[in-house]
Amino acid sequence: MVTKLVIKLSLIFLSWSYSDKVIIWRRNFEKYYNESPIWVVLDLASIGKLRFFVNYLVDKYPTNNYLKLINNNIRYVSDIRNSCAHNKPILLNLQKTSRIYKPVFTNAQRMGLKKEEIKNLKVAKIFSVFELYRIMCSQGMNYHRYQEFSIYLDRVEQTIALHEQNNDIKRFFSSLRKILDEFKSE
Secondary structure (H helix, E strand, O other), X not given: OHHHHHHXXXXXXXXXXXXXXXXXXXXXXXOOOOOOOHHHHHHHOXXXXXXXXXXXXXXXXXXXXXXXXXXXXXXXXXXXXXXXXXXOOOOOOOOXXXXXXXXXXXXXXXXXXXXXXXXXXXXXXXXXXXXXXXXXXXXXXXXXXXHHHHHHHHHHHHOXXXXXXXXXXXXXXXHHHHHHXXXXXX
C-alpha cells in the first residue's frame, strides 16, 4: 500500500517539474530507480506541491491530528516563503486585519497572543512558521531558530526610534516578541 502511494505521489510531483535542471536530474535518477523514494519526491517538491501532499494525507487519514496541525499552518508558511522568495516586503500593510484561519487563530490565542494581535495576517503567518517548526523539527533546530530570531528582534529594538511614532509597527514587533517568548518556553 505504501509503495502504491509513493508511486502515485512520485508521478504527481515529478510530472509537474518546471525546471530543466530538475528534469535532467529526474532522468538520471530514474536510471537507477523504477520507483522514486519518498525523500526524492519531497526533495523535488515545491512548497505548493507539499501543501497538496499534506492535504491529500489529511483527507486519507482524517483522524491524524498531527497531519491536521501541519495542514492548518502550511498555507501561511507557504505565503511567507513566497513573500521572501519574491521580494515582497513583510512590513507593509501592518494595520490591515484579516480573517485568520480558525485553527491557527485558536492556537495562537491559546499560546498567549491577543485577538487584535493575531488578526494581523503577517503575525498569523509568522506564528504559523514557528508553530510548524516547533512540531516538525528537533529541539536543537528550534533552539537555533529561536537564537537567530532573537538576534533579529534585538537589532530591531536598537532602531526603535525609527518607528517610535508608528503604533502598527510597534504592535507588530511586540507580537513577534511574544511569539518568540512563547516558543522559548517549550
